[in-house]
Amino acid sequence: MEEYLKSSYFMDYDSLLVKDRAEELVRSTDHGLERAKRVFYFVRDEIRYNPYLFSFDAEDFIASKVLNRGEGYCVQKAVLLSTLARAVGIPSRLGFATIRNNLTPEKLVKLMGTNLFVCHGYSELFLEGRWVKATPTFDSKMCQKIGVPTVEFDGRRDAILPEYNKKGELYIEYIRYHGSYSDLPLKRIVEIGMETYGK
Numbered sequence: 001m002e003e004y005l006k007s008s009y010f011m012d013y014d015s016l017l018v019k020d021r022a023e024e025l026v027r028s029t030d031h032g033l034e035r036a037k038r039v040f041y042f043v044r045d046e047i048r049y050n051p052y053l054f055s056f057d058a059e060d061f062i063a064s065k066v067l068n069r070g071e072g073y074c075v076q077k078a079v080l081l082s083t084l085a086r087a088v089g090i091p092s093r094l095g096f097a098t099i100r101n102n103l104t105p106e107k108l109v110k111l112m113g114t115n116l117f118v119c120h121g122y123s124e125l126f127l128e129g130r131w132v133k134a135t136p137t138f139d140s141k142m143c144q145k146i147g148v149p150t151v152e153f154d155g156r157r158d159a160i161l162p163e164y165n166k167k168g169e170l171y172i173e174y175i176r177y178h179g180s181y182s183d184l185p186l187k188r189i190v191e192i193g194m195e196t197y198g199k
Contacts (some may be wrong), residue, residue: 003182004091004126010079010184013087015064022087032090033155036125036134039084039173040153046070047077051108056190072136075121079184081136082123091126095133096178096189099161100168103146116175118196119189122160125181131180134156 007014013022025042026035048071059065061081066072072080075094082092097120104115122135135151138161143150147166153159161172 001091001126003048004093005086005089006182007086008183009058010061010063010186011086012062012064013083017067021067022084025084026088032127035088036085036090036155037153039088039090040082040134040136040159043077043081044082044151044153045139045141047072047080047136047139049138049142050079054193056193058186061184071149074135075119075184075189076116077136078121078123081134082125085123085125093124093131093180093182094184095122095180096120097122098173098175098178098183099154100173101164102173103148106111108112111198114196116196117190118192119178125155127155132156133160135160137161168198179183 012018022039025038029035047066050071051073053060053071053073053076059080061076063080066076066080078094082094085092089182098118098133099120100116102115109115122133124131125134132155138148138151140150148171149162149166151159151161160174163170163172165171
């Protein structure tokens with residue numbers, strides 16, 4: 001379990017910025033589930049989702065940089081959540097999947113050439129003896145604006161993106177899972193991104 005608690009180049013929980021925020025978030029509780037929920041909801045709602053921050057630059061994925069920037073896309077937000085979890089003593093790792101977002105904005109579809117997201121990132125936290133998926137991608141304001149349910153996290157059940165929007169229309173389809181990693185496999189993400197999007 002030690003590898004899931006380490007600080008790294010990307011998961012830099014030894015940075016003052018991350019340390020201070022982590023301590024602030026869990027100051028009044030020692031309970032593992034409550035700590036996990038607090039860091040999840042902070043990343044979900046206080047770090048704004050911005051898909052246009054997709055990048056191949058390693059520096060853009062460093063947790064402290066994402067925290068300082070206050071916005072990120074799914075992988076960047078997952079890195080930050082996993083880092084904050086480690087900072088408060090919760091083992092964490094990163095998971096990746098190919099998903100189809102059937103409600104992707106037309107502007108983004110034109111930019112990507114598809115509504116398929118081949119390396120959607122999320123966190124996995126080790127709580128009460130098992131790994132639990134935690135997806136902090138879309139902040140509550142954005143979800144309200146586009147009419148989709150927010151992802152809720154109780155620390156016991158997998159928290160993944162919903163299949164349908166509030167109107168009952170098909171929203172997210174999970175096509176394929178790509179496994180879990182103790183650190184960000186940026187080189188592989190870049191390779192898959194180049195193959196898929198040709199950017």
